Amino acid sequence: MIITVASGKGGVGKTTTSASLAVALSKFGKKVLAIDGDISMANLGILFNMEKKKPSLHEVLSGEVDVRDAIYRHKTGVYVLPTSLSLEGYKKSDIDLLPDVVNEVADDFDYVIIDAPAGLNREMATHLAVADRLLLVVTPEMFSIVDAVRLKESAEMAGTPLMGVVLNRVGRDFGELGRDEIEMLIKGKVLVEVPEDESVRAAALKKMSVIEYREKSPASQAYMKLASMIAGDPIYIEEEKVFKKESFIDKIKRFLKI
Numbered sequence: 001m002i003i004t005v006a007s008g009k010g011g012v013g014k015t016t017t018s019a020s021l022a023v024a025l026s027k028f029g030k031k032v033l034a035i036d037g038d039i040s041m042a043n044l045g046i047l048f049n050m051e052k053k054k055p056s057l058h059e060v061l062s063g064e065v066d067v068r069d070a071i072y073r074h075k076t077g078v079y080v081l082p083t084s085l086s087l088e089g090y091k092k093s094d095i096d097l098l099p100d101v102v103n104e105v106a107d108d109f110d111y112v113i114i115d116a117p118a119g120l121n122r123e124m125a126t127h128l129a130v131a132d133r134l135l136l137v138v139t140p141e142m143f144s145i146v147d148a149v150r151l152k153e154s155a156e157m158a159g160t161p162l163m164g165v166v167l168n169r170v171g172r173d174f175g176e177l178g179r180d181e182i183e184m185l186i187k188g189k190v191l192v193e194v195p196e197d198e199s200v201r202a203a204a205l206k207k208m209s210v211i212e213y214r215e216k217s218p219a220s221q222a223y224m225k226l227a228s229m230i231a232g233d234p235i236y237i238e239e240e241k242v243f244k245k246e247s248f249i250d251k252i253k254r255f256l257k258i
C-alpha cells in the first residue's frame with residue numbers, strides 16, 4: 001500500500017508523521033519504505049540522519065541511477081529513499097518520473113510512505129496520483145482544516161481516497177477546533193490525535209524520529225496507535241454528516257462551497 005502523507009498548510013507535522021509512522025509500522029513487523037517526496041525542501045532524510053546520502057531521489061529523478069541504488073536501510077529497520085538538500089539536485093529532477101520510480105519498488109514493501117510537500121501544486125498532484133491512500137495531517141486550527149478540505153477534494157479527483165486524518169499538536173493553543181467539527185468539515189475520520197509533545201522537537205534536534213528518541217512519550221504512543229490501526233485494518237470509510245442549523249462549521253462549509 002502506497003500512502004501519501006500530505007497537508008494543505010505547511011509546518012503541521014507531515015514529516016514528523018511520515019517518519020514516526022514508518023518507524024511504528026516497522027515495529028509491527030512491516031517492511032516499510034519511507035520516501036522523502038519534497039524534492040525542493042527535503043526534511044524526512046534529516047529525521048533518519050540520511051540527508052547527505054548520495055545517490056538520493058534527485059539522482060533517481062534525473063535518470064542517473066536506479067531507484068534501488070538510492071534506498072538505504074536505517075537502524076530502525078525502515079528503508080529510506082532520501083532526498084538531498086541540494087538546489088542543483090532539485091533543478092535536475094523530473095517529478096514526472098516519480099510514479100514509475102515508486103511503482104518499480106512498491107511491491108517489495110508492505111507499506112510505502114511518501115512525505116509530500118505542502119500545498120496544492122503540480123508536485124503534490126503527482127504524489128496524490130501515485131498513492132493508494134491519502135493520509136491528511138492537520139492541526140486543530142481553521143486554516144489548516146480549510147486547506148485540508150481542498151487537498152482532499154483534489155485527491156478524490158485524482159482517484160485517491162482519504163484513509164483518514166492525523167490531528168496533530170493537540171493541546172497547543174490554536175484556539176482549537178474539536179475533533180467532531182474537524183471530522184464534519186473534512187468528511188473523514190480522525191484516526192488519531194497526536195498531542196503537543198516536547199519530545200518531537202528534541203528528537204528532531206538529534207536527527208531521529210520521536211519513537212526512536214522516546215518510545216513512551218505521548219506522541220510516540222499516538223503514532224504506535226496509528227500504525228496498529230493501519231496495519232490491522234487499512235480501509236477507512238469517509239463519513240457523511242447532516243447539518244441541522246447554521247453553526248460556525250456550516251459557515252465555513254458555505255465559505256468553501258462544499
Ligand SMILES: Nc1ncnc2c1ncn2[C@@H]1O[C@H](COP(=O)(O)OP(=O)(O)OP(=O)(O)O)[C@@H](O)[C@H]1O
Nearest residue numbers: 010011012013014015016118169195196197200201
Ligand atoms: N506533536 C508535536 N509536538 C510538538 N512539536 C511538533 C509536533 N509535531 C510537529 N512538531 C514540530 O513542528 C515543526 C514542523 O513539523 P514538521 O516538519 O513535521 O511539519 P511539516 O508539515 O513536515 O513541515 P513542512 O510543510 O515545512 O514540510 C517541527 O519543528 C516539529 O518538531
